[in-house]
Every structure is written in C-alpha cells, then in structure tokens.
Amino acid sequence: MMVGSVSGIGANWGNQASHPLPPAIVVNMxxxxxxxxxxxxxxxxxxxxxxxxxxxEVMVGIPNEMLYSLANSVDAAERWVAKNVSAHVSSSSVNIKYVAVGNEPFLPTYNGSFLGTTFPALQNIQAALIKAGLGNQVKVTVPLNADVYQSSTSLPSTGDFRPDIHDLMLEIVKFLNDNGAAFTVNIYPFISLYNDPNFPADYAFFDGYSSPINDNGRIYENVFDANHDTLVWALQKYGYGNMSIIVGEIGWPTDGDRNANVQFAQRFNQGFMSHVGKGTPMRPVPVDAYMFSLIDEDAKSIQPGNFERHWGIFFYDGTPKYNLSLGSNSGGLVPASNVLYLPRRWCILSPAANVDDAQVGPSVSYACAHADCTELGYGTSCGNLNAQGNISFAFNSYYQQNNQLQSACQFPNLSVITTSDPSVGSCRFNIIIQTTSANGPAGSAGFSHTPTNLRQSLAWHWESTGFVFNLDLMGTIEVKLCSLKLHILRVTKAQGFDP
Incomplete structure (x- = not known):
C-alpha cells in the first residue's frame, strides 16, 4: 500500500463526560x-x-471490552457491523471510512488481557465488512500506543517491535497490509516529558532543539519525528516500508500537571499544525493525524494522571482554550454555538464556616471523589487558591455535576449557594451545561417531580418502584436494587443529613 497525501486535520471526539455537548452542536462545531x-x-x-x-470522514471505535465476544463469534462481528456500520452508511449517509478495533490493547497496564482477542476480533470484523459488501469502502485498523515498538539506541533506524509482542505485531501488520489497511499509532511527546523529569523539554516541541539527533544524515529536531520514524524503520525491516501510517492521537493537555498548561498546549499543537504538512525525515509527505482531543472529558479515568481530563482544544462547553489555527481557520478556533447552561449560581464555602471544621476534610474528599477536582494542585490552573478557594472549588464541582440540585450544596454547616462568580484569574468555577438524556433534561435529572431533599427522593423512588436510585452522580442516574436502609445511611451521611 503506497503512502498517499491527506487533506485536513482530524480530531478525537470522546464521550466520557458527565455533561457532554449535544452531538448536533459538536458536529456543527x-x-x-x-x-x-x-x-x-x-x-x-x-x-x-x-x-x-x-x-x-468517520472512524468508529470498538471498546476493548467488546474484543472477547467479537473474537469468539463471527456472528457477533457480523451483527456489530450491520448495526454500527452498514445501517449508518446505507441509510444515514454517514461517511464511515475506518473501524478501530480496540484502543491501545497492548498497554502493559492491561497485563496481557487483550493479547489473545485483538487479532481474532480484527479478522472477524474484516470478514464481516467484506460480507456486508463494505470491504473496499471501510478499512479496519488497531489504534496502538507507541510503546508497541522501540529502539535499542537513540536512533530511529534501530527500531523494532516490542519483544513480548513481536510475533503478534508482525501478524497484525501483515493482515492490515494484505487488506489495504493502515497502521494506527498514538504518539504523545507530553508523556515523554511527564514520565522523565530529565527529558529535554524543547525536544518535545517543534520550534527548535539545540542538540538534534543525526541518524545517518537524517536530522531529528523533535521527538515526534524520531518516534514516528522508529515505527517506519520497524515496518521497513519486515518489508512494509510503504505501509500507510495514521497518527490516531497527538496533542497536549492544558491542566492537571505542571507541564500541562495553555501555553505549552498552544505551542505544541500550533507547532504540529505547521509541521504536519512537511512529514518526517523518513516520510517527507503530509501526516495523516487526529488531534487529541476535541473537548475535555471530566469523567475519564485519572489513573495515568490528573491531566487526562484536560486534553481538549475546547473546554467542556465548546469554548476555545487558546488561539489555534487548524489551517482552514486562520482566524482561530470557532466556539460551539447554541450551548445552554444552568443558572448562574455556584456552591462555595460559607463565609461563616471555619476551614478547620472537622467536617471539611471528609466533605472535600467526598466532593472530589464524586466530581472533578483535577484543576487543583501544584502547577495547575487553580493551584494558587487559598484554603477557602480550594474548598469552594470542590463543593462547586460536586454541585454542578449534580445539576445544581439544592441538596448537592448541603455540606454540614459548611456550604452556601451564591450568584457571584467565585472564579479567580485562570481558575474557572464552571457552570454546567444543559444536556438531554433518555430521562429528560439533565437539569432535572429526569425526575417526574423535584424532591425537596435527598431523603425524600430516595424514599419516593423506593416506594414507587422498588428500586433505589444512586444519587452520587446525578448526571448518570444508576438504578440499583439494594438495601434501602444502608443506602440512605451511606449517602445521607456523606451529604450531611442526620439518618
């Protein structure tokens, strides 16, 4: 498969958000x-x-959790393709071009969970696409982390696939090549800087590095080029030197770490946009790439780091974070339009409360565990808040994530609702956006009536349905059959009610 040119830049659109923007608004954006x-x-x-x-152009994804069933059932793969590809391509005119089978399934943190299922699932989805008559129109791929290959030296030319998955990678590469598909890799210079405090910061960007790497006459002034060409050399080593490469994810976060900020993100992403058309020393052609990511996602796992929820070039509400030209929009990013917010009110620490109150610690811990406090901490956008500001930020995060429900701002003798914006400098105290769900507007959380307090809402749902609603996250109400007494004790204690 010969290397071709690309037009335009792509973007990753994730949905791990407590209050995602309506899809129609995102498409317009x-x-x-x-x-x-x-x-x-x-x-x-x-x-x-x-x-x-x-x-x-759309790349649809298959979560890792589905790989087992798709690997072990051709019928399951055919049903997935019929429902999620064929139906949209034929009847809805959706321009689906790729199916991403899994997402970074060979990360060492998965402990080999998907080593035996990724390739069979890939084969079954490919067979299902062919059976559906879409084999030439829709291509399969597997988005892989750049750790699936490595270099024995600092030179890209010594690139090869990771020893523990070497043979599996060659099987996958051959299969993709035989079916005219591309190799998809996620490359993160930010992670290089995050994981290694001695990593030269300038090498992560595209505006010059004082000690470039010379690999047999090929000069590498940034880690992206070196990383990308390490893969090129690994492919070339086994006869796949002309295989197309898609950079599935590349970007820079804006919060949650001292190196995750607006200035670095703008520097990196604008640098990449200027660089993407030039290609790399081994591939001096435009790079096919998807920025990571489009919008912040406040429900993502923070196990890799607090920065995980802040990769977007837009905030949660579609507001641009910084000036960025994507090539076709030289005037900068265009914000989302027709976004609806909940009323302008915030939950903060009461002026009458004492920061040394014994209830402060447990209340803040509870709020942050059930909302998003990743903007707090050293080197973050809210890192300069005082004690009152930190507590207020935590309370407001929980209050907004629970759709400004009055009972979500009833921390025991600590909290109060205000209409004065408590934001300070770069630290934004957000107001959540209105979204819709199967249960109705998020602002009402889908209730058929508005409970006067948490105790009443739990009791009402138990008496009328025989189930208890988990009110920890009002944005995604979960129905659970459980002990009413224990549930009320657990939740109301955390909320400051006397059981």
Missing amino acids: LRANGIQKVKLFDAESATLTALRGSGI
Whole structure:
C-alpha cells in the first residue's frame, strides 16, 4: 500500500463526560472549524446520526471490552457491523471510512488481557465488512500506543517491535497490509516529558532543539519525528516500508500537571499544525493525524494522571482554550454555538464556616471523589487558591455535576449557594451545561417531580418502584436494587443529613 497525501486535520471526539455537548452542536462545531475527519471511541447511535450528511470522514471505535465476544463469534462481528456500520452508511449517509478495533490493547497496564482477542476480533470484523459488501469502502485498523515498538539506541533506524509482542505485531501488520489497511499509532511527546523529569523539554516541541539527533544524515529536531520514524524503520525491516501510517492521537493537555498548561498546549499543537504538512525525515509527505482531543472529558479515568481530563482544544462547553489555527481557520478556533447552561449560581464555602471544621476534610474528599477536582494542585490552573478557594472549588464541582440540585450544596454547616462568580484569574468555577438524556433534561435529572431533599427522593423512588436510585452522580442516574436502609445511611451521611 503506497503512502498517499491527506487533506485536513482530524480530531478525537470522546464521550466520557458527565455533561457532554449535544452531538448536533459538536458536529456543527467540527464543520465551523474545518475539521474534516473525526475519530470516535465507540459507535454510539446518536453521535453517528448527528454526523449523517455532514461529509465528515468517520472512524468508529470498538471498546476493548467488546474484543472477547467479537473474537469468539463471527456472528457477533457480523451483527456489530450491520448495526454500527452498514445501517449508518446505507441509510444515514454517514461517511464511515475506518473501524478501530480496540484502543491501545497492548498497554502493559492491561497485563496481557487483550493479547489473545485483538487479532481474532480484527479478522472477524474484516470478514464481516467484506460480507456486508463494505470491504473496499471501510478499512479496519488497531489504534496502538507507541510503546508497541522501540529502539535499542537513540536512533530511529534501530527500531523494532516490542519483544513480548513481536510475533503478534508482525501478524497484525501483515493482515492490515494484505487488506489495504493502515497502521494506527498514538504518539504523545507530553508523556515523554511527564514520565522523565530529565527529558529535554524543547525536544518535545517543534520550534527548535539545540542538540538534534543525526541518524545517518537524517536530522531529528523533535521527538515526534524520531518516534514516528522508529515505527517506519520497524515496518521497513519486515518489508512494509510503504505501509500507510495514521497518527490516531497527538496533542497536549492544558491542566492537571505542571507541564500541562495553555501555553505549552498552544505551542505544541500550533507547532504540529505547521509541521504536519512537511512529514518526517523518513516520510517527507503530509501526516495523516487526529488531534487529541476535541473537548475535555471530566469523567475519564485519572489513573495515568490528573491531566487526562484536560486534553481538549475546547473546554467542556465548546469554548476555545487558546488561539489555534487548524489551517482552514486562520482566524482561530470557532466556539460551539447554541450551548445552554444552568443558572448562574455556584456552591462555595460559607463565609461563616471555619476551614478547620472537622467536617471539611471528609466533605472535600467526598466532593472530589464524586466530581472533578483535577484543576487543583501544584502547577495547575487553580493551584494558587487559598484554603477557602480550594474548598469552594470542590463543593462547586460536586454541585454542578449534580445539576445544581439544592441538596448537592448541603455540606454540614459548611456550604452556601451564591450568584457571584467565585472564579479567580485562570481558575474557572464552571457552570454546567444543559444536556438531554433518555430521562429528560439533565437539569432535572429526569425526575417526574423535584424532591425537596435527598431523603425524600430516595424514599419516593423506593416506594414507587422498588428500586433505589444512586444519587452520587446525578448526571448518570444508576438504578440499583439494594438495601434501602444502608443506602440512605451511606449517602445521607456523606451529604450531611442526620439518618
């Protein structure tokens, strides 16, 4: 498969948010910014429906959790393709070009959980696409972390696949090549800097490095080029030197770590946009790439680090974080339009409260465990808040994530609702956006009536349905059959009620 040119930059559109922007608004935002390609992590119907007729090229994703069933059942693969690809391509005019089978399934942190299922799932999905008559139109791929290959020296030319998955990688590469598919890799210079305090910071960016690497006459002034070409050399070593490469994820976060800030993100992403058309020393052609990511996701796991929720070039509400030209929008990013917010009110520490109150610690811990406090900490956007500011930020995060429900701002003798914006400098105290769900507007959390307090809402649902609603996260109400007494004790204690 010969290397070809690409047009435009793509973006990763994730949905791990407590209050995601409505898909139609996101699609309009993509078009307004000239983003011609989008990579999804699932095949959610509402998202694909919003993309119909847009002309935007789509890569739909299959989560790792589905690999086992797809690997062990051709019928399951055929049903998945029929529902998530064929139906949208034929009847909804969605421009699906790729199916991403899994997402970085060979990360060492998975302890080999997907080593035996990724390739069979890939084969079954490919067979299902062919059976559906889509084999030439829709291509399969596996988005892989750049750790699937490595170099024995600092030179890209010594690149090879990771020893523990070497043979498996060659099987996958051959299969992709035989089916005219591309190798998809996620490359993160930020992670290099995050993991190694001695990593030369300038080498992570695209505006010059004082000690470039000379690899037999090929000069590497940034780690992206060196990383990318390490893969090129690994492919070339086994006869796949012309195989197409897609950079599935590349970007820089803006919060949650001392190196994750708006200034570095703008420097990196604008540098990449200027660099993407030039290619790399081994591949001096435009790079096919998807920025990571489009919008912040406040429900992502923070196990890799607090920065995980802040990769977006837009905030949670579609507001641009910084000036960025994507090529077609030289005037900068265009914000989302027609975004609806909940009322302008915030939950903060009461002026009458004492920061040394014994209830402060447990209350803040509870709020942050059930909301998002990743903007707090050393080197973050809210790192300069005083004690009152930190407590207020935690309270407000929980209050907003629970759709400004009055009972979500009833920390025991500590909290109060205000209409004065408590934001300080770069530290934003957010107001959550209105979203819709199967249960109705998020602002009402889908209740058929508004409970006067948490105790009443729990009791009402138990008496009328026989189930208890988990109110820890009002944005995603979970129905659980459990002990009413224990549930009330657990939740009301945390909320400051007397059981």
